[in-house]
Amino acid sequence: MIERVHAFVDATVAGSDPDLRFEELALQVFAYQFERVPLYRRFCEGRGATPGTVASWQEVPAIPADAFKDELTPPADGAVVFLSSGTTQGEQRRSRHRVSPENLQLYRRSSLAHFAAMAMPDRPGEMDVLVLGPMAATHPTSSLGHMFEWIACEHGGGARTPPFTALSADGTLDVSAAVAWLAAAAAGTRPVLILALSSAITAVFETLRTRRLELRLPADSRLVDTGGSKGGRVLSRNGILKAAWRFLHIPAYLCTSEYGMTELLSQYYDDALRSRWCGSLSPRAKVGPAWAKAMVVDAATLQPVPAGERGLLRHFDLANVESVSAIQTLDVGHTIGNGLEVVGRASMAESRGCSSLVSMLEAGPST
Amino acid sequence: MKSTTHIPDSESRPAAMPSAGYARGAAPVGAPVSTGAAMEAAIREASRARAQVLDDMTTAEIIEILAAAADAWRQPHYVPRTRLLSLLARDLRMPLALLEKGVDAIFAAVNQADLHRMVANEAENPSAMDGPVEFGNGRMARLLGPRVIFHSLAGNVPGLSVPPIVSALLARSICIVRDSDRQPHLTAAFLSTLADFSRDLATMVIPASWRAGDMGMEKLIFEQAQRVELTGSDTTIASMVSRHPRRPIVTRGARVSVGVIPRQSDTDQWKDGFATDIVMYEGMGCLTPHVIFVEGDEKRAKRLTRLLGIALSRYEALYPRMPRELSLETRRRSFLDAAEMMAARDPEAILQRGRGDAFVVHYHRDAPLMIGPGLRCVVVTSVGDRGELLDRLRRSHAPLAAVGLGLETDHPAYPDLACTLEGIGATLVCAPGQMQSPPIQWAQDGHKRLADLLEWRPGE
Numbered sequence: 110m111i112e113r114v115h116a117f118v119d120a121t122v123a124g125s126d127p128d129l130r131f132e133e134l135a136l137q138v139f140a141y142q143f144e145r146v147p148l149y150r151r152f153c154e155g156r157g158a159t160p161g162t163v164a165s166w167q168e169v170p171a172i173p174a175d176a177f178k179d180e181l182t183p184p185a186d187g188a189v190v191f192l193s194s195g196t197t198q199g200e201q202r203r204s205r206h207r208v209s210p211e212n213l214q215l216y217r218r219s220s221l222a223h224f225a226a227m228a229m230p231d232r233p234g235e236m237d238v239l240v241l242g243p244m245a246a247t248h249p250t251s252s253l254g255h256m257f258e259w260i261a262c263e264h265g266g267g268a269r270t271p272p273f274t275a276l277s278a279d280g281t282l283d284v285s286a287a288v289a290w291l292a293a294a295a296a297g298t299r300p301v302l303i304l305a306l307s308s309a310i311t312a313v314f315e316t317l318r319t320r321r322l323e324l325r326l327p328a329d330s331r332l333v334d335t336g337g338s339k340g341g342r343v344l345s346r347n348g349i350l351k352a353a354w355r356f357l358h359i360p361a362y363l364c365t366s367e368y369g370m371t372e373l374l375s376q377y378y379d380d381a382l383r384s385r386w387c388g389s390l391s392p393r394a395k396v397g398p399a400w401a402k403a404m405v406v407d408a409a410t411l412q413p414v415p416a417g418e419r420g421l422l423r424h425f426d427l428a429n430v431e432s433v434s435a436i437q438t439l440d441v442g443h444t445i446g447n448g449l450e451v452v453g454r455a456s457m458a459e460s461r462g463c464s465s466l467v468s469m470l471e472a473g474p475s476t
Numbered sequence: 477m478k479s480t481t482h483i484p485d486s487e488s489r490p491a492a493m494p495s496a497g498y499a500r501g502a503a504p505v506g507a508p509v510s511t512g513a514a515m516e517a518a519i520r521e522a523s524r525a526r527a528q529v530l531d532d533m534t535t536a537e538i539i540e541i542l543a544a545a546a547d548a549w550r551q552p553h554y555v556p557r558t559r560l561l562s563l564l565a566r567d568l569r570m571p572l573a574l575l576e577k578g579v580d581a582i583f584a585a586v587n588q589a590d591l592h593r594m595v596a597n598e599a600e601n602p603s604a605m606d607g608p609v610e611f612g613n614g615r616m617a618r619l620l621g622p623r624v625i626f627h628s629l630a631g632n633v634p635g636l637s638v639p640p641i642v643s644a645l646l647a648r649s650i651c652i653v654r655d656s657d658r659q660p661h662l663t664a665a666f667l668s669t670l671a672d673f674s675r676d677l678a679t680m681v682i683p684a685s686w687r688a689g690d691m692g693m694e695k696l697i698f699e700q701a702q703r704v705e706l707t708g709s710d711t712t713i714a715s716m717v718s719r720h721p722r723r724p725i726v727t728r729g730a731r732v733s734v735g736v737i738p739r740q741s742d743t744d745q746w747k748d749g750f751a752t753d754i755v756m757y758e759g760m761g762c763l764t765p766h767v768i769f770v771e772g773d774e775k776r777a778k779r780l781t782r783l784l785g786i787a788l789s790r791y792e793a794l795y796p797r798m799p800r801e802l803s804l805e806t807r808r809r810s811f812l813d814a815a816e817m818m819a820a821r822d823p824e825a826i827l828q829r830g831r832g833d834a835f836v837v838h839y840h841r842d843a844p845l846m847i848g849p850g851l852r853c854v855v856v857t858s859v860g861d862r863g864e865l866l867d868r869l870r871r872s873h874a875p876l877a878a879v880g881l882g883l884e885t886d887h888p889a890y891p892d893l894a895c896t897l898e899g900i901g902a903t904l905v906c907a908p909g910q911m912q913s914p915p916i917q918w919a920q921d922g923h924k925r926l927a928d929l930l931e932w933r934p935g936e
Contacts, residue, residue, distance in 0.1 A: 151820040155827070173813030179821065408805035410832060419802055421809065437813070439806055 110141045111211050114400065114430045115218065121399035122222045131402065135166035135425055138434050146181055149433050167404060167413070171423045171437035177204035177372045182432055185209050191252040193371040204371045206252065212431045213255075216374040219428045220256045221263055223398040224333075227378035228365045229264065230386040233300050233329040238265040238272035239290055241305035241313065242335065247278040252371050253335065257304045264302055275309070282309050284316045291317075291324055291357065300329035303357075307334045307349065307366075308341040314352040315342075324357055331363040331382075336451070368395050368451050372436055374428035375401035380448060394448030400427040405443055419443045419452065506664035506671070506678070508655075508685035512696050515652075518682045519624065519700055522650040525679035526623070530648055533676070534606045539591040541677060542642055545670045546586030549579065560665045564634050567659050570758055571795040575634065578757060581913040582635035586642055594917040595646060598927035605648070611932055621647025621929035622702035628716065630708040631656020633761035637663040639916055639925060640705065641681050647929040652682045652697055656708075660685060691719070698723060703929070707920070726928075728920045731877035732847045735768035735908060736865065736897070738882070740889050743770060743780040746882035749908030750854075751787035753880055754835070755795060756912040759850025762877045762920055763904070763911045766848040767855045769865055774841065777858035778826055781839040785828030788835040788852060797834050797852055808849040812836055845872040869900055877920055878904040880911045 117134055120127035129137070140160035143150050153159065153170045163169055172181075177193075185207065193204035208216060238261045243254030261272035275287040291313070294301045303310065310332065317324070332353050336346075344352060346366065353359040362385045369376040377395035384391045397403060404413050405420040414420040422440045429436075442451040509518045529538075549557055561579065565572045595602050601609060604619035611617035625644050629636045637653045641663070644651035655663050663683045671678035686693040698704060698720055705726040706713045713727045735750050737743055753765050768784075770777035799805060812829075815838040819827040826839035835852035843857040845868055859865040869876065879902040883890050894905045903922035904914050919925045 148817075148820055152816065155816060155820055173810075173817060175810075175813055176817050179817070407799070408802055408809045409799040411809075421806060439810055439813075441802060441806065 110138060111215060111430050113137070114427045115215055117427065118215070118219050118222065118398075118400050122226075131399070131427075132166055134427060135169065135402075135434070136160070136163065138427055138430055139163060139166075139169045141430070142433055145431070146433060148176070148179065148181055152176070166402060166425045166435075169425065169435040171411075171425075171435040172433045174204065174370065174372045174436050174438045176433070177206055178202055180205060180207070182207045189213055189255075190250060191255075191371050192250040194251070206371050206374075206432060208252075208374070209431055212374070212428075215428055215430065216252075216255070217259050219375055219398060219400060221259055223376060223378070224256075224260055225263075226398070227380065227383050227396065228331065228333050230383045231329070233331075235266050236264050236300045236302040236330075237270055237294055237297070239287060239294070239301060239303045239305075240272050240274045240276070241282065241287060241303065241309035242276055244272075244274050244276075247274065247276065252374070253369065256369075256376070260302075260304060266299075270299075276306075282312060284312050287313050288316050288320070288322070291326070292322070294330075295324040295326050295357075298327050300327045300331070302330070303332045303334075303359075305332065305334045307336055307343045310334050310349065311342055311344045311352075314344065314349075314356055317356040318352075323355060326357050326359060329363070330357070330359055331365065332357070332359050333365045333367060333378075336366045336368055366395075368449075370438070372429075373401070373424055373426045375424075375426045377401075377403070377449065377451075380446075391446040394446040395442075395451055396448035397424075401425065403449055405449070406437075411437070414443075416444050422449065422451065506667035506683060508660060508664065508683040510685050510693075512692055515682070515684065515693065515696055515700075519650065519652075522680050522682055523623075525676040526648060526650055528676045529680065530620075533674075535595055535602060535646060536592075538645055538677065539588055539595070541670070541673045542586055542645065543588040543591060545666065545673050546583040546638075548669050549583040549666065552576075556665050556669060560661055563661045564659060567661075568634065568758075568760075569798045569800050571798065574755065574757075574795045578634060578912070582638055585913065585916040586638065590916050591642070591646070594643075594926055598917065598924045599930055600927075604932075605646070605930070611934065615934060617932040617934040619930050620933045621649035621931075624650045624652065624701045625703045625705065625929070626652045626654070626697050626701035628654045628704075628706045628708065629656060630712075631658035633757040634659055634662055636707060638666065639919075641666070642916060643925040643929060645677055645680060646926055648680075649703075649929060650680050650682065652684050652701060654684045654686075654697075657685070694719070726921075726923075730847060730874050731762040731903075731920055732767075732845060732872055732874040733763050733765050733878040733880070733904075733911060734845065734869070734876070735765040735880040736882065736893075737768070737770045737776070737780065738862075738889065738893060739771040740887060741883045743776050743882070744783060746880075746908045747780065747783040747787045749882075749910070750880060751784060751791055752909045753911040754784075754788065754852055754854050755791045758797065758800070759848075759852060759854075761912065763914065764850055765854060765878075765880055765908075765911060766850075767843055767845050767857060768880075769857055769859050769868065771859050771861065771865060774824075774858045777856050778839055781826045781828055781837050781856045784837045784854070784856065785830075785835070788828075788837065789830055792830050792834040792852075800851065804849065804851065808836075808851045808853060811849045811853050815840075845869060847874055866896065866900060869897075875921075876901040876903070878902065878906065878911045878914070880908040881905050882908050 117127045143153060143160050149172055152172055156170045158170045187210045188207050191206040240257050242257055243251040245255045245258040248254035265272050273290045275283045350361040350364050353364050362381050365382055366379045367376050375398055377397045379393050380396040381393045402425050404423050406423050407414050408421050419441055422438045422442045424436045426434050440451055441453055442449050509515045548554055561572055561575050564575050599605055599619060601619055608616040608618045627640045637655060641651055653663050667678045667681055706716055707728040710729040713729050717725055737746060770780055815827050819825045828837040837854055839856045841858060843855045879897045897905050904918055917925055
């Protein structure tokens with residue numbers, strides 16, 4: 110099954126028609142997961158749904174994201190277990206997403222492809238990379254860390270100019286070092302790619318403000334942040350866009366916010382840069398890849414809500430081929446343009462997110 | 477001189493009631509006060525009315541008036557009642573028929589017998605409430621409440637203002653009531669009725685309404701009130717208390733209620749009572765049972781789970797659940813998600829759900845005692861013995877409020893068990909089906925409503 114999904118990803122990235130349509134493949138993946146994941150099968154049976162009764166991806170029973178707090182899939186040789194960052198309910202209640210080596214390759218392929226489409230449509234070439242978040246080396250159980258690592262390798266300068274990482278394994282963010290690195294980069298000519306947790310970039314902006322530093326990063330520099338509001342003070346979306354321009358001279362259209370979660374191996378990105386590059390002026394929205402679809406459902410009935418109305422986000426991610434693809438979140442959002450606006454998590458839902466990786470933000474000035 | 481007191485015939489009264497929210501030929505009564513100047517004027521007017529009440533009205537007369545006004549509200553065709561019910565149904569998104577039962581319960585509690593009992597039980601010397609008596613050493617004093625009391629109330633269930641108003645008026649206190657924005661109508665409507673019976677008593681109650689963040693109004697009221705009581709979410713209360721760090725404030729935050737079926741009792745007879753308590757006010761108040769503990773064999777708890785499912789199905793047909801705002805429905809979804817996953821994992825778990833998830837009854841052997849989402853969601857759990865029951869109740873995430881005790885009151889084990897439950901913090905122990913209809917003297921924190929207000933006041 111994983112080869113079929115790989116083929117689908119390859120075909121859609123190449124712009125050619127895949128052998129199977131999303132719908133067909135989704136139903137095949139559902140049947141595969143129904144057989145393979147006993148807990149999911151029981152969950153579906155509890156809802157009276159089987160591969161024989163489900164006719165579209167929207168009808169596939171979506172397992173609650175919290176189900177990943179248990180072992181959904183059996184241990185496998187060489188598998189990586191991605192853990193969500195600490196939650197308000199403590200370490201024991203972290204989501205666990207077991208990913209086989211083959212599925213890890215699919216994760217790499219899919220995340221790099223969609224990142225390139227959304228954050229690099231203008232192909233700016235080799236960049237200097239600053240990571241204000243986890244990396245696989247320091248955070249081996251972070252799915253975001255793996256993705257940042259791959260992106261940094263793909264778009265950075267390789268061994269000549271390795272990415273600069275300001276978040277240590279124990280969660281300490283070295284803000285002063287990050288600011289010093291940015292100041293040096295501003296003196297150069299190579300564009301900069303900043304991959305950041307929202308709380309971490311907020312801490313950097315606050316330090317720049319405190320030190321009255323307004324840097325001018327080279328043209329085509331850009332910021333990709335992971336959104337979210339946990340783990341420390343986080344500027345609003347508009348606040349980040351304004352601060353990026355004021356303190357780093359990065360225009361708003363080169364700021365891309367990501368929406369993802371440990372339970373999903375595909376990501377959604379703001380389409381501001383891509384739509385500008387394509388010449389369209391659609392409102393800023395989170396857009397997923399061709400191999401993942403989302404819908405907004407009513408919290409009470411789980412039925413789709415009318416376009417533009419707020420509800421809970423439900424995902425179907427083919428990249429999750431070896432666990433469960435249909436996931437019901439407690440994230441609140443609505444459709445907008447060609448994508449989604451993620452409003453946040455419902456207030457009563459558990460606070461979670463990668464920003465809680467940051468245990469200490471060292472934002473004090475060192476004059 | 478007697479103040480104007482007019483007790484109409486309670487049978488004919490409802491049809492003749494004025495429909496507007498104002499007393500006849502007078503300034504508006506019950507209209508919320510929202511500015512500092514208006515509040516100062518309202519307090520001056522209330523002080524004048526209070527002086528009149530202090531001079532002229534006995535406790536028995538006040539009780540008679542309060543009971544008569546409440547009785548009007550129990551008449552099915554009383555125009556202000558029918559109007560209020562439709563407003564409440566719209567604002568609270570609760571079925572009209574369910575709210576009718578709720579309004580009946582709210583005003584049934586305001587009856588002469590219970591009010592006299594409250595005075596007799598809680599006033600050190602009831603006759604001292606009517607006039608000064610010798611206090612000792614030849615000194616004369618009167619048993620009264622503070623001059624001004626301020627209540628800030630939650631908006632999760634209707635009628636929260638009624639008991640504070642009743643106890644304040646019995647104590648001859650001016651009562652400033654700030655209702656939640658979500659349901660501002662009941663206080664005004666009740667005061668309008670009260671004004672028809674005694675304008676002075678109605679004038680002593682000042683409904684207030686102001687925008688969150690209007691510190692001027694809050695400061696003025698905190699200066700004027702000798703006693704401040706806050707009811708609401710822990711967050712709301714903490715926020716208000718933090719603004720007045722030196723001020724003694726009575727706070728009533730989140731509490732959890734439960735059901736208990738002891739081993740001496742049959743499970744089947746309590747299913748309808750618990751279903752009533754679960755459905756009433758859609759489980760939004762602190763008196764709704766979130767967890768029902770069944771002592772004895774697990775089969776008993778599982779049987780109750782299934783029977784509750786049947787009872788709640790019947791209620792769903794009578795009182796269909798209306799969807800609530802996204803945040804509440806999301807919390808409910810989170811509960812249902814967890815229950816559904818547990819049922820998929822554990823073959824012993826039972827999940828009863830109505831059509832379209834209209835209700836959820838989840839049997840779970842080791843369920844912790846937590847405040848659930850309400851909205852017709854309840855957990856049933858079994859406990860091996862009394863020791864385990866009490867241990868799990870003590871480990872509650874929130875203080876206890878009500879315990880719906882499924883045991884006949886004349887059972888020999890009842891007094892001991894009720895006493896034990898009160899000993900671990902339950903403030904109301906009653907039969908299933910009565911949890912949402914507390915007596916007028918009940919206060920969520922177990923304090924005595926009237927006794928807490930009364931003090932010997934030599935000067936009055």
